[in-house]
Amino acid sequence: xxxxxxxxxxxxxxxxxxxxxxxxxxxxxxxxxxxxxxxxxxxxxxxxxxxxxxxxxxxxxxxxxxxxxxxxxxxxxxxxxx
Numbered sequence: 001x002x003x004x005x006x007x008x009x010x011x012x013x014x015x016x017x018x019x020x021x022x023x024x025x026x027x028x029x030x031x032x033x034x035x036x037x038x039x040x041x042x043x044x045x046x047x048x049x050x051x052x053x054x055x056x057x058x059x060x061x062x063x064x065x066x067x068x069x070x071x072x073x074x075x076x077x078x079x080x081x082x
Contacts, residue, residue: 001020005012028045059065 001017003016005014006040023081024043026043027045031042031044033042056065
């Protein structure tokens with residue numbers, strides 16, 4: 001199937017026919033990958049953040065959810081330039 005590129009702002013895109021979307025059972029997201037000069041388009045099943053809540057809870061139990069850098073602002077630091 002041939003499709004034309006269309007202008008979308010500063011980018012270009014393609015329109016996927018309804019029959020293609022129905023065949024893929026696309027809900028609302030697609031995963032796009034370029035491999036060996038080939039565009040691979042796959043439907044995303046579920047949320048792209050599916051499973052995050054459980055993983056974050058497990059990190060918390062292991063104590064791995066601490067900030068890597070301090071989020072406190074040292075206003076008295078004389079090296080600051082304003």
